[in-house]
Amino acid sequence: MPSTTLQWLSLVGIIWLQAIIGTNTNFPTYSSQLKQLLSISQVQLNNLAFASDAGKLFGWFSGLASIYLPLWLVLLIGSTLGLVGYGVQYLYITNQISSLSYWHVFLLTFLAGNSICWINTVCYVVTIRNFFSDREVAVGMTTSYQGLSAKIYANIVDAVSPHKKASAFIFLNSLLPVIVGLIAAPLVREIDEEVTSPKHTRVGFGVMFVITISTGIYAVLSSLQFVTSKVSSLGTLVGILVTLLLPLLVPLSVKIKELQENTEKVRIYHFTMEENTTSEERVENEVKEGEVQEEVGIIEEVGVKLMLRRINFWLYFFVYFFGATVGLVYLNNLGQIAESRGCSNISSLVSLSSSFGFFGRLMPSLMYYFYRGKCRISRPASMLAAMVPMSVNHNVVVANIPIGSLIFGYSAALIYRKEGHEHDEHVKCMGMECYRNTFIMWGSFCFLGTLLALILHARTRKFFSQKQ
Template sequence: MAWDSLQNRWVVMVVCIWLDCCTGASYGFSIYSQTIKTRFGYTQQQLDTISVFAGLGGIGGILAGLLYQCFPPWIVLLLGALHNLIGYAALWLFLTGRLTSPALWELCLATCIAMNSELYYSTASMVTCVTNFPANRGIVVGLKKGCLGLSSAILSTLWQVFFQRADGSSFLLVGGIVPSAVALLIMPIVRKYDPGDCENGSSSTMKNLAMVSAPLVFLALFLMGSAFWDGHTLQANRVEFAITLVILATPLYVAWKASNEERTSTKNSKILVPLMSQGDSNIFDRYVIAKYVNSPLWRVIFSIDFFLAFFTSAVTIASSLVAINNMNQVATSLGYGQQDITIFVTLISVAQFLGRFGSGVLSDYLLFKFGIGRPLLTALAGFILCCGHLLIVLAGTFPQALYFGCIFIGFSFGANWCLNSITVSDLFGLGHFGALYNVVMIGNPIVSYFLSVWVAGYLYDIEMVKQGGEQCKGNTCFDLTFIILASICVLATLTSSILWWRTKHIYRKRMSN
């Protein structure tokens, strides 16, 4: 009987949220990046090359999407856990000297394997939940993507409790053990359910989703407030982590209550065996752009609309990653210490949550109320990202601008992750969503490599040589880099606006139905 109470789409949603809240260790790269740089004597270009390989896991993400279409979600979760353990264990052994000093390619490979796990987790978690709540995909994707953005702040808190910031390499232990353990525990629960007669778009479903979301919004604000608190003793960190666990447990009660309501209202819920097809009866898939209905995967990938979504995602997310992964060096060049860097990581993480969750909820509201397409919000997020990059440029003159720049970049980064995913499901349906979602993500490491290594790293090393030291000091280290990032974000804003113009009639048609 107890096991039966766990077999419903609401419990699946909550346990997937728990997984999302601990699988974003890659966003904490700036915590241990300086350890890598000093321990192996790397230049900024070499360090940025390693950070780029964190994104190359997107190539494996395509495999995760294809596997998801052929096997149940627990297979994908198991593979993610194996990648996670192997990759992070190798990185930790390299950084602690337990393995011989690695070549650069060995560190890059270990990083790629470790970060690849996040794509397996995300595919199994997000696609399952979108399938279980097809008419509420905006708030569902926003919530789940938001929790992923919040995860680096949660892992940072856990790291402080057990290791007291002893060394950046110890953060890798947290990133390797915790997500793998959670994934293995929830594997038997994560599965797809037929919503049946539960009326996905009903006020009852929206109310329960809002109740699931409320504690997580409070958690984001709580972690942001604690980041600015100076009294970070070991005891205070333990209390903070205990409060975090209590807040994360709260949605389980909402899930139990919501599942009981659905059992009372309908007896038709059953486990789905196949994926939902393009021709599913759900209203959101009935009005996919006509030429893509029942189209093979290759035709969708080579369409103009998919290219616009692909380009926008690649530029906005890659430019954000350059800023996030170099935040340690940006802060250090401006004279900030490790405590401040931890604050910047937390600010970016919390702002990611607000951007991901807020954009999902707002895009659903604007779509149902006014028929406004999500690509228009993506264009707005690109403009906010442009402003965030320019704020970093001003940080050398106005120190507080760095804090606001982190918030702007984190918020826009989160919004783009969420909106790009939902837009793909909106325009091309759920039939190939697992594969298409990961194809969109593959553009990120390509653009990120060029921007990280040949823009940020190259310009930093040139300025460091001019100064004649081992580290670059002052705002001149990154000013030109962030001006370039702001410029290309303007281009991404234009491409997203074009996609909105091409698809606005589709969204209006959906609103009328």
């Protein structure tokens, strides 16, 4: 099979992996039931959410492993860790294991959280190596699918096991990444060389963006109550699965086009067309190499020690800390937030939040795709993603997630207990007061993150202007 087709197939495999590795994002859908089953307080429940995020503290292990081990083995290790972490919890919740303490569950959740890093590392490495000249677009588009994870899992549970959601979610968390990993493993691999011309790559990503945006629109609409009341859970599930198969149209069309071109060469202009094609490919490769060299010229290749001494790194770190991390903590608490306001259909709320989160992840890469030829946009995220060794440095950056999860989540749990007068730690807090002060605090942190982002933008804009 031609390398061009394999390139796009690898991107499709990464999309499938990203769509199911966000196992921690569906935590709100079963957190209230888990709290009852384990008879734990809100603070202890928050500790479990922190444990999942804390698994990222050791995500740099996966970065080192990707340097010395085959990527398929790194993918297998990540899937296995998730299988063990969530699988044992499932056996406990279904009473197939009787003796499992709270701290056992904590460690298993930690292990499951770490498994995401292994699969994520494989996705990042393959995407950047196979689409180096378009890595910002490719990474941004594929990671946006991770925002759909909660939506996909919720649709499966609603269709298959609507009455035992807690155990069904944990069962899927353990098994689905393994199944998809085995399917995607032959596709997700490094191609020897990037053979797609810039023109064809841009067209391919254009089609991919149309499919991706259509997927997001369907995800949002199918999460709204007036739609779910008219369409069955099975119908909604079939629809989301079809949208995940649509990216296959790109490598399929590339393959058909290559077959048609080869047939035409043999039948009509065999010798002449072969010579012209060789010349065109030579010109395209020269153009591509020039673009790659120009792109590389504005990237700093730094190690971990040097990176930690950079002001821009710490600005980016705290932008992420006061922005995306606060959002993740909000999602972890969404189950209790909805419960405190008397919302019974938490699954639909999480699906809707997941769908809009998908667009939030997609927008930066979409903007970069349309405006990169007109003006040079400061891209701190792409700089950090391209640092060498990328797979290690990226996991250093995301270490702020467990730190923020502990600080923001624990403070929210304490306010929850205080406002709910939770003398008996297992009593639920109901009413607006449960999270009112928490939202004020989170909003203030997000405002601070916005100010830091503006400062970082100004600093990196000078850097890009000088290089240009």
